């Protein structure tokens with residue numbers, strides 16, 4: 001974040017605060033003595049534009065992430081799941097993500113799905129995420145802030161999206177090559193495709209830690 | 211780390227030493243780590259948070275200390291406070307915030323508690339040797355670092371005025387930092403000396419708890435309520451700064467008109483320049499207490515005489531308790547004043563851009579400013595700049611040169627308050643100008659190298 005960007009934000013009215021729904025799954029919640037919370041790993045915070053919000057990650061994601069020894073959380077931004085609706089566009093949703101991120105006990109990785117990827121990217125412009133994972137990004141902001149603290153960035157898209165202009169633009173913006181997963185971009189929360197996608201993300205996260 | 215003998219200095223290579231684990235030290239550690247530096251932070255006390263931690267032995271907190279700057283103007287830019295906190299968080303919340311910042315970024319593992327740095331000096335290769343004062347009987351340790359950032363704060367040495375007869379005064383006298391327990395005011399006739407934020411806050415405590423409260427104030431000041439036009443005052447005023455120049459004056463006059471008239475009605479002069487150039491008093495209750503007579507304002511104290519206190523205007527009172535809210539002397543004891551640009555007869559630091567030592571490239575100070583706005587964001591950008599500078603001076607000699615020229619230029623025009631004699635007032639900066647200057651410095655350090 002640049003100093004000018006901060007000055008501008010500090011002088012703009014803050015989005016209306018909402019009581020946010022945050023789902024958390026810790027390695028200890030698995031009741032598996034083999035799996036321990038590894039303090040060397042960064043926690044993970046997820047968001048999606050799916051209307052279910054945090055609950056979308058309950059079926060598979062949070063447990064799978066926790067099984068890898070990581071603290072796993074997901075947030076419902078304003079108007080999703082159990083979080084009341086309130087005025088504000090993408091900036092306000094990014095604010096919701098940052099507010100959720102600072103409640104996570106350690107510096108967290110942000111994972112955003114679809115429009116959630118755009119919110120996560122905006123959030124990473126204000127908060128030094130430990131990593132930024134963009135899954136099938138949609139409606140990405142034209143003016144993208146430089147991520148604070150230069151976190152590693154991963155872009156994962158479905159095979160059908162690789163040629164899309166939007167995906168190309170995001171990849172160029174961060175100077176990275178997208179990974180692909182088999183399956184439909186809107187159907188990532190359960191099933192075999194979801195498992196494959198999660199495997200890819202988790203092994204990328206492990207590689208960053210080293 | 212291992213044990214060190216008192217003779218040989220242990221070499222920490224390019225690691226950076228941060229002195230103090232108050233807000234400034236914590237922000238420095240986080241930003242240095244983020245820029246890839248190894249960091250050792252030394253804290254003389256056994257707790258973090260500096261002056262916001264009441265467990266810190268010398269904490270200057272007084273009863274019911276609340277922030278005078280609002281949440282959005284006080285929080286660290288990349289780690290916001292929870293947005294369901296009040297506009298003006300309490301000292302307890304401030305400590306909770308700093309603790310969660312330290313935990314979130316894993317800062318504690320880089321902090322050595324109970325370790326006071328008693329001395330530091332430059333050694334060959336633009337490096338520094340620091341001496342850690344031994345704790346209870348152990349031997350002193352010496353370590354060498356690639357750079358040192360001093361973040362020791364400037365609210366530790368009470369500034370105690372001398373009045374004729376003060377030493378023989380028969381009532382109780384204490385500095386504001388010693389007033390930990392509000393019950394000490396109960397039922398007493400209290401005199402509060404000093405018209406800054408602490409003095410005004412304590413006068414308000416006395417107004418509701420003590421038998422009577424007289425408040426001695428030497429000069430006028432801007433008195434702002436905590437809200438202006440339905441918004442926290444500092445936020446409202448900062449927003450004005452983003453307006454076009456020709457409108458700014460007009461809008462400022464308009465929102466400040468009410469507070470100015472009220473202060474005048476209470477017999478308080480407002481300085482000619484706006485509230486931006488000097489720390490304004492921010493307390494919405496004070497003028498109401500003056501208005502209902504529970505605080506009686508007086509001018510300067512002339513002398514103490516047995517049980518009595520005489521004022522310059524010839525009046526006298528007989529207080530049980532005198533609270534000296536007379537501020538602090540900024541002191542940095544662990545380093546020779548010359549290294550921070552002081553001279554034998556003018557030992558106060560004269561830093562480049564209020565943070566860089568003019569004598570040593572690898573020595574900087576964080577948080578030695580009184581910006582009249584939230585201090586933490588300023589320290590965030592200061593330490594961001596320092597971390598970048600430490601990178602650039604190694605990796606990019608060309609840019610390092612243009613940076614030096616720039617920092618020199620920036621230093622000449624933020625010398626606000628330099629003419630004034632009081633050491634604290636010399637720390638005052640115009641926040642708007644200083645932030646702009648920090649922005650230019652960071653730009654110079656970060657712009658893409660010309661190809």
Ligand SMILES: Cc1cc2nc3c(=O)[nH]c(=O)nc-3n(C[C@H](O)[C@H](O)[C@H](O)COP(=O)(O)OP(=O)(O)OC[C@H]3O[C@@H](n4cnc5c(N)ncnc54)[C@H](O)[C@@H]3O)c2cc1C
Pocket residue numbers: 229230231232233234235252253254255258259260261262266270271272275276277278279284325326327328361362363364365408544576577583584585586
């Ligand atoms: C009563 C009061 C109210 C305030 N209200 C506000 C407000 O509303 N908003 C705002 O923005 N600011 C406010 N401030 C300003 C405050 O200074 C900053 O908010 C901030 O806390 C400064 O942090 P610091 O780390 O620079 O200093 P400190 O908090 O003083 O921390 C310095 C640390 O260094 C340690 N130390 C000192 N010397 C050594 C040594 N030689 N070796 C090792 N360790 C050492 C100390 O033990 C301490 O922990 C207030 C200050 C006071 C006194």
